[in-house]
Amino acid sequence: MIWLAFEAAYATRGRLPLERAFYLENSVKTLLIFSSQLLWVLCGLWFGVYDTILRDRRRIVLWNVFRQSALGTAGVVFFQYAQRIDLSRPFIGLHFIYALVFLSTLRLLARLSAPAFFGADSSLRHLYVVGTGPTALRVGRLIEQSEPYGLRLLGFLGDGEGPVRLSREYSVSPLKRLPELLRTGVVDELVFAVSADKLPLMEETFLLCEEEGVRTRVHVDYFPHIHSRVGLERLEGEPMLTFAGAPHDEIRLLIKRVTDLAGASLALIVLSPLLATVALLVRLTSPGPILFRQIRCGLNGRKFSLFKFRTMVADAEKQQAALEHLNVKKTNFKIPNDPRLTPLGKWLRKFSIDELPQLWNVLRGEMAIVGPRPAVPEEVVRYERWQRRRLRMRPGLTCLWALNGRDQLDFEEVMRLDLAYIDQWSLSLDWSIILQTIPTVVLGKGAN
Numbered sequence: 001m002i003w004l005a006f007e008a009a010y011a012t013r014g015r016l017p018l019e020r021a022f023y024l025e026n027s028v029k030t031l032l033i034f035s036s037q038l039l040w041v042l043c044g045l046w047f048g049v050y051d052t053i054l055r056d057r058r059r060i061v062l063w064n065v066f067r068q069s070a071l072g073t074a075g076v077v078f079f080q081y082a083q084r085i086d087l088s089r090p091f092i093g094l095h096f097i098y099a100l101v102f103l104s105t106l107r108l109l110a111r112l113s114a115p116a117f118f119g120a121d122s123s124l125r126h127l128y129v130v131g132t133g134p135t136a137l138r139v140g141r142l143i144e145q146s147e148p149y150g151l152r153l154l155g156f157l158g159d160g161e162g163p164v165r166l167s168r169e170y171s172v173s174p175l176k177r178l179p180e181l182l183r184t185g186v187v188d189e190l191v192f193a194v195s196a197d198k199l200p201l202m203e204e205t206f207l208l209c210e211e212e213g214v215r216t217r218v219h220v221d222y223f224p225h226i227h228s229r230v231g232l233e234r235l236e237g238e239p240m241l242t243f244a245g246a247p248h249d250e251i252r253l254l255i256k257r258v259t260d261l262a263g264a265s266l267a268l269i270v271l272s273p274l275l276a277t278v279a280l281l282v283r284l285t286s287p288g289p290i291l292f293r294q295i296r297c298g299l300n301g302r303k304f305s306l307f308k309f310r311t312m313v314a315d316a317e318k319q320q321a322a323l324e325h326l327n328v329k330k331t332n333f334k335i336p337n338d339p340r341l342t343p344l345g346k347w348l349r350k351f352s353i354d355e356l357p358q359l360w361n362v363l364r365g366e367m368a369i370v371g372p373r374p375a376v377p378e379e380v381v382r383y384e385r386w387q388r389r390r391l392r393m394r395p396g397l398t399c400l401w402a403l404n405g406r407d408q409l410d411f412e413e414v415m416r417l418d419l420a421y422i423d424q425w426s427l428s429l430d431w432s433i434i435l436q437t438i439p440t441v442v443l444g445k446g447a448n
């Protein structure tokens with residue numbers, strides 16, 4: 001579709017009665033076509049659009065096409081500048097429009113044709129659910145809902161008696177009848193949805209399925225109150241069932257880290273005149289060091305030295321005990337209109353300029369550009385058990401708390417927003433937070 005969009009945009013631009021002629025050599029054209037294809041696919045993977053085309057609402061599918069095409073077009077613009085290729089602006093706009101139309105049409109047609117394609121007898125997968133408890137019934141309903149996309153529930157295997165009623169009635173067969181059912185009918189898969197204590201008793205059933213070549217799936221419900229992400233990994237061939245309460249996708253986390261390195265490096269270079277000016281002003285307006293170093297807790301509780309421009313008097317930490325009665329926070333220490341602030345420090349804090357040296361912490365791998373607020377060890381000691389999950393992701397310069405009030409938020413609200421970020425984390429969420437943080441910081445919203 002992107003190839004067609006490129007060719008359509010190129011042909012349309014060539015027929016437009018514009019003053020300037022537009023022509024690409026074959027080598028350049030081929031390079032741009034393959035680059036565009038790669039960019040659109042990477043953007044689709046970034047936004048996760050390929051996983052949800054069939055089940056999302058139409059408007060969500062169309063919105064995903066728009067996001068993917070907008071970012072893909074931005075990538076083409078960046079690529080042409082990097083390669084010093086002179087592209088016509090109308091051509092770029094046409095490419096975006098054609099990509100939008102073609103991809104939207106393709107995905108809406110895919111949604112319409114999917115039931116006919118997947119629902120064909122040759123494509124249907126016939127399944128039995130092992131178990132008759134609440135979990136098995138829930139899995140059965142999900143399989144029923146997926147019937148238009150190629151799953152057909154044959155019935156249940158277990159110790160229960162009588163039929164099971166979902167949207168229609170299903171029989172319950174004893175597990176000992178499985179060899180007969182495999183021999184006399186079409187069975188593609190078995191889904192085990194039983195309690196953990198029953199799984200060891202079904203070893204013979206697993207062996208039978210392996211011998212017959214029948215695919216088996218196990219619903220992981222060992223700890224029903226745990227909402228961690230579950231995955232299967234291997235240590236030198238030994239299978240390990242992994243429960244992760246924080247993001248653990250190595251590829252996306254690697255992309256996040258590479259983006260942090262690139263962003264921090266570029267920011268330090270671009271902002272170096274500002275950093276030098278602020279450093280000089282701190283030195284001239286208040287006695288003491290330019291930078292303030294403080295021990296903070298990073299990923300999984302690792303301690304590191306956080307850097308900030310000094311905004312308080314040199315002996316501010318020694319005065320903290322005497323000012324404890326002015327603290328308005330329960331777990332962390334915060335005083336409105338802190339008397340220890342220097343006149344310059346108030347402005348540095350209002351616009352978060354004092355935080356800029358933390359870009360060096362990002363380069364060192366101790367922080368990320370986006371992540372939970374880095375906490376001091378004294379605060380972490382007072383965490384309740386559920387709050388410690390906040391430490392399972394690298395702390396950042398900004399996050400959801402920075403967009404929702406910054407210093408005006410109480411500790412519980414900051415904690416809730418940090419945990420919400422961990423649960424909802426994606427690369428696109430990071431970019432959204434970064435883009436929203438810029439006007440928040442420039443306008444000094446929520447700073448104390």
